Amino acid sequence: MSIGISDEHVELAASMRTWAGSLKGIDVARAVDAQPAAAFGEVWASVVEMGVATIGLPESVGGGGGTALDVAVALEACAHELVPGALLSTVVAMSVLAPVMETAPGLAEVLGSGASFGLALDPALAVVWDAPGATHLLLSDADDQWYVVPATAADVTGLLGLDLTRRYGSARVDLDAAGVVRVAGLSGDLVRRTAITFAAAEAAGVARWCLKTAVDHAKVREQFGKPIGSFQAIKHLCAEMLETAEAVTAAAWDVASAAFGDEEQWAFAVDVASVVAFDGAVSVAKSCIQVLGGIGFTYEHEAHFYLRRALTLRGLLGSADEAALSLTASAVAGTRRRVAVDLDGRDDAVREEIASLVDRVAAAGSDQLRAGLVDTGLLTPHWPAPYGLGADAVTQLVIDQELARARVERPDIVIAGWALPTILEHGTPEQRERLVRPSLLGELTWCQLFSEPGSGSDLASLRTRASRVEGGWRLSGQKVWTSVAQKADWGICLARTDADVPQHQGISYFLVDMRSAGIDVRPLREITGEALFNEVFLDDVFVPDDCLVAGEGDGWRLARTTLANERVAMATSRLDKSTERAVALASAGSGSSTGVGPGAGARAGAAVGMTVAERVRIGRAVALSTVCSLLGTRSTLRSLAGQGPGAESSVAKLLGVRNRQDGAELVVELYGDRLVTDDPDVRAAVWEMLNTRCLSIAGGTTQILRNIVGERILGLPR
CATH class of the missing domain: 2.40.110.10 (Butyryl-CoA Dehydrogenase, subunit A, domain 2)
Incomplete structure (x- = not known):
């Protein structure tokens, strides 16, 4: 599934992909693949005419007045078709400049003029994104003062880099030249955060194209008298690509949803995207070439262009390990990703009645709590009356919210939850x-x-x-x-x-x-x-x-029975139990009794007894746990939109198992030599680690589930 979930975003993505495909961007890139200064002028003229780069600009300067999520949906679609040129750098520049355009004379006119921007994240100007052909450059000096510099005040040397659909350059600029605009209110952190936000959308588009291309090939390419997609090795590889692509998409959707909102939440989402999106896109692109086989290794096939784009995004936007360290620090400080589901007033019709039901149950006291939940249908609201309420998705979410408000916890009916729906x-x-x-x-x-x-x-x-x-x-x-x-x-x-x-x-x-x-x-x-x-x-x-x-x-x-009304639930902001425990150990400094052992030399800057590598692993666990929660939220939003189930629920099962198993194993490793002690916390962690090994077996092994995903979701042959 793509980033967009609402009907409007689904339509936007479809129209953008159609338009972007008509540009034949890879053919354009091939024609100039040896020209360092290629500016892709004809493509950019089409981008300006379509208004893609200005979707997020205010209508007062000719923009679309859209949100960051609107922009991300469009960028994902354009990356799916590898639209060449300065789209990403221009979108980043316009997004950070629009809020301050009234404070800098002439800036509003620049933004409304169809300008294209080169972007430099490093004040040394050794690498300026899309510098060749740009009408303006957005850059900073060593003191983090930002400027908009017209091309006439810059001496640009084009660079022919890894991504053949874009051009980069080094630049020397005259900040005293006419037309240079000094911009107040910008920071390198804001610009980089914005760049990661929108680059993650491109990573999602790259991953989506690579997945589709690999699956389409696996359906028709025959070996040994059968389509290669019928072979379990290929089926599993494609299913793993889907898992990764959905994780990338969820992270990209979330960071765009958080953009320019609460600073702490946006920063957290940026770190999650940095850990997940760029490595993920590279992984899916490499796997695409693997499925394609020899044809994927040819210059004539498009696949390497997507690998080049993914590798470049990852290289330009910093290390996933650095983002993981930042995530660990944020999690230790108590930050968790909180994603609100906007019911857009659809809850008004049921909120008062549900609140009254919940209050009545809560007032009855603990002895009567379960009976009250059963009698009111609140225990299993998605079941039909008289055992439930036949609740739709909105009503179920309202019930969750009201029960949480009243601090009423529903008991787990365990295996009855599987048996009774059939009855x-x-x-x-x-x-x-x-x-x-x-x-x-x-x-x-x-x-x-x-x-x-x-x-x-x-x-x-x-x-x-x-x-x-x-x-x-x-x-x-x-x-x-x-x-x-x-x-x-x-x-x-x-x-x-x-x-x-x-x-x-x-x-x-x-x-x-x-x-x-x-x-x-x-x-x-x-x-x-x-x-x-x-x-x-x-x-x-x-x-x-x-x-x-x-x-x-x-x-x-x-x-194989399921009820007509599926259970819809609010995703929690908490991480899974083991990841929360790992964060607690990071807060304490270490689980081991000593600060010596493998990697002790890497402890610089970390709490005593906790290596940098261990903190990176904790941050990666935080990112994966967050993505699992995001997949649940996206599935809920899809239900609210009246759509059928997407791939999120199946992927959430597979990623959720990996998340719980890896998290539990991480905690055990962090305890180090304390594993041989009688510490109750250590014993509980060891039990959890051993117990989670059943998760990839029970209810259908991970391998069988990947077969099912390959056949039922991706459409690969049996």
Whole structure:
């Protein structure tokens, strides 16, 4: 998905891509690939005519009056088609100059004149972005005083660099020349922050093109008689490209959304984008060439132009490690990314009623809290009445907000959250009456009897048999990896009722009373030392007819049930538990008992006992955790916009697993030699690290999920 989520942004992106594609930017760049002073004048004339560079300028000087997010959507689309020339540097210059244009004589006229800008982030002027052909340069002196310098007051030497769709140059300027404008109110920090904000949008466009190009190629390129996209190695590589591209897009969207707002929040978002966007775009561009194979290594193919753009953006805008260090410092100081979801008045119709419901539940006291949540439908508001409210996305968010205001926490219904939707959607009235409300009240608990020793991710190959008998069925077989089976009252069970039809068609869905005769639950001790999972042996277990859900053979369809109203939730501003712990250790200086060990020489400027490399890793963990939260927010906004689910939810699962596993492992590493002690905090961290290893296995392995992402989201062949 692209940066834009609203209908307006989706339309803007589509129209911009169409227009940008018509410019044939790469063909233009090829024609002048040996000319250091090429200015791409015809392309720039089209940019000016289209008004792309001035989308964010005030209407008073001929601009579009748009937001930074509007600009980012346009830049992403232009980068998708690699529009050559001074677009990025001009947008950055105009964005920082527009707020102060009334304080500098003549500046408003420059901005409204169709000017193109070269940009220098370094006062030495050794590298000036888009200097050849620019009408003006935005630059500073060694004292961080900024100037707008007309091209007539600059001596520019063109540089033919890595990015063949842009030109850079060195410059010598006369700051006393006529037409030079001294600009008050600018700083190098503001200009760099703005440059990163809009360059991240370009990185998203590059990543999106590379992903699409690789996937399109994998669908049609054949080897060994099959499209290469059917091979798991290619499928996984493309799925990983999607994960990275979505992370880049989320970071680019967020930093543009935060731009020119709260300083602390914008700075945090800039650091996240710096860590994620540029390395991510480079990674996706390299993987694109890998999928393309030999053709991607040719000069004739466009792929290397995108790799060149991504590498250049990363090189110009500083180290991701520096941004990670800054993120660690911000997180230690208590900063977290807070993304507000603007309901735009759509909550007015339900806010008062929901607030009243919540207040009534909260006033009933802790003993009656759960019952109150169940009775009002607030526990599962997205479920249909009488067990929920049939709440749409807006209403669900209002409920979240009002419960948070009243400090009411909803209890986790755990596996009942998977079992009950199937009963609501496909069960009989008697099944719903008997099981749903008691489960919501916590009187009944559930387990899931799906996986078997030979049927984990390949669930359709299960062997547990269900044989027809008078009044019901007899189930025989073995289930494994069954959480809390030793405590559960009921289990949802898939069993084979017909062995003579294709695998998926011969499975039925049963509700099994876990106290039935013939059930033997045997705990499985895990690597944590605990026994959450179990083996469950079913030895001729009787299940009455009224515990078959839907019809015989419907099990596979039911196992994939989702309610018409999906759960929509507010993303939290907190980082995941392990990353928060890593930040706490950074605040304390170190988790280890000594300041010696590998990398001790890199501790300069860091707290005692914490290496620079460790603080960089913490910052990278903060960035990844933040991106996982942003993916959830974007998915919520998509629901609010009435759109179908995007790739964010699938990617959030994959990135979320990596985030939790890497974060937990980082904390253990930070503790160093304290791992051998009896410290309760250390023991908890070790347990968390070991426990998170199940996340890439349970509920479908990461590898199987990447197959699913490749086929269902990217459309790669089976």
